[in-house]
Amino acid sequence: MTAPDAAELRRRTQDLLAAHPPATTGRTEFLKARFDAGLAWVHYPAGLGGLDAPRSLQPVVDAELAAAGAPDNDPRRIGIGLGMAAPTILGYGTDEQKQRFLRPLWVGEEVWCQLFSEPGAGSDLAALGTRAVRDGEDWVVDGQKVWTSSAHLARWAILIARTDPDLPKHRGISYFICDMTDPGVEVRPLRQITGEAEFNEVFLTGVRIPDSRRLGPVGEGWKVAQTTLMNERVSIGGARIPREGGMIGPVARTWRERPELRTHDLHQRLLTLWVEAEVARLTGTRLRQQLVAGQPGPEGSGMKLAFARLNQEISGLEVELLGEEGLLYGDWTMRRPELVDFTGRDAGYRYLRSKGNSIEGGTSEVLLNIVAERVLGLPAEPRNDKDVAWKDLAR
């Protein structure tokens, strides 16, 4: 059977809409039908929400559905599941795991989070110390994770834990699916620089995970995690951003509407950043065109770096531009937002939140190393932790 082309996908989408008219079909019911029709992620295998079609044809389906007013699965709310858990389960999961997890994940019935970072293992993620010890058919997990988005909403988590401390740090790790409702999983809000608690600390105490919820072989967890992390880094915006669509938009508007705030120095900086924001937007456009043309470039690795720096500089400029108003902050009340909103709220919030952009999802320093080594082919720094058992590393 050959992979469906655009016309075939359009036809199947029309069939779906005819059988489940959005006007009279419930949201979850429609999404399940869409998954079962293979129109959820068309590049996934048949039976798992896809049709083995080229990934570049997904927009054909999305456009048809949007035009018909069909409900969507709110990809922002379930971003970790879609962007990270799903490709890893697809790549390493057993048939049973794929059948069990992918549909509720995509439909949004089950939210996922990621139990990777630890207080002592951030950029040096492979140094993690959370232990998983085999006990009959189960693994018993003890440790602490941090910076976990959505942990307070999540039903499931992807988890990496150390299963063999006698091996060098990259080799003694295994990869699991953790049930967040299990006893021994404790989620505590982690209040951050903005006053909000988007993230959590997660304490794992004697959590029992059946071996059937391991992803990939014992000791291969680092390799499995690479799939997750690569997908995290390429999951940057699929949507076309209009000019001034990012953080430069609100500053440009303020500049136009409030001439009394203008100074020559701010004008020079604003124009420089406006140009950089426009060029970053064009670079994103070019990246997407490459993906569609089937020539994926390494540019994606750089886009996050560019946006992190731009967001920080632009929001910093905005606080200055606002002068006396820049001294104020909207609201310090502790809250737990379901979605992260980089560009929302006021300038002070944007300034503070953007500080995280160069840390979360890989620090800018680590990303620069990745670009230097994997894209430019520069030699790695010498390291002294590669052949030493994890338990013998200095901590």
Add this chain to the structure above:
Amino acid sequence: MSAPTEETHAPDLLYSEAEEDLRAAVRSLLADRSDAPTVLARVESDTPYDPHLWKALAADIGTAGLLVPEKLGGQGASHREAAVVLEELGRGVTPAPYLTSAVVATETLLALGAPDGPVAGLLGDLAEGRKVAALAVPFTASTPDAAQPSGVVAGRVTGAVTGVADAAAADVLLVPTTDGLYAVEAGAEGVAVEPLVPLDLTRPLATVTLDGAAGTRLADGASAVAAVRRGLLAGAGLLASEQLGLAEWCLTETVRYTRERHQFNRPVGSFQALKHRMAQLWLEVVSARAAARNAADALATGSPDTPLAVAVAQAYCSGVAVHAAEECVQLHGGIGMTWEHPAHLYLKRAKADSIAYGTAGRHRETIAELVELPAP
């Protein structure tokens, strides 16, 4: 008051197969005939431009006529293809009057829209590489206002223009005057082309002095101003591709060198302090490519967005080229300061290019007007 937020067309920022074929042909020619030692030997001679190389590039491969319609003797291609040629010429820091003759002079003549007569004849000569033309304006000019128009009395052109790029290589000078645009033969009586000592050895500059020189009037005042504006716009827009190619060479060579050069018992390119600088440069080059492609595509498709696309490309790519060349010199260490290593040719070209057809600051002023972000 609001700024334009939607583009009027979707730019194609990729390279077509035909463009990649063209790139391969130009790159292979330059590898054979214009490698770094050859360029260095040339710029130290009295004739920095190799006429045989120009003939091969302009006529044999047919790059000089890319912008000229087929019925006028050209290739009927577009700014997208010309931009690819300029990327390669930037990568090779090649001494050749391509930007000045095949882009700026050609585009100025094309803007006159003459189906026949002297303009069409001259375009045919330029397209087939038989003649080289230079627009007699300072290389720094970004608008017709900065073009230093000469005067005309009884059909004879008089005036002086400083800092004209490639005037010494030109057979024909296109001279903006108070009486319209004139074509003046470089060898005509009353024409003096005095070479200057340029910062960028690979692109000669000269002062053009006209003392009652005979010329052919190609356009009246209003059409001339519009044509010169278009020529300078195309020049600025495609200069971004030259800057892109230049920056790319600087990065590639710096990466190659720092992988091989050992200090402290390891390749210097393994030190994080250096790696981060090169990774940052890579990001700038990738971004410059998007900006330069956007400008070339806008020029090619006649997008109403063109003035903004060109100004953005120039405001961005100038700085990237200079940064790349400066990093190239620095990260090569001592060798980067020597005459025999080509890094200095790139630094000089990059710095000169950053002033050509308007500085980044000048282009930001244009952007401020176009997107309504006015100065205080």
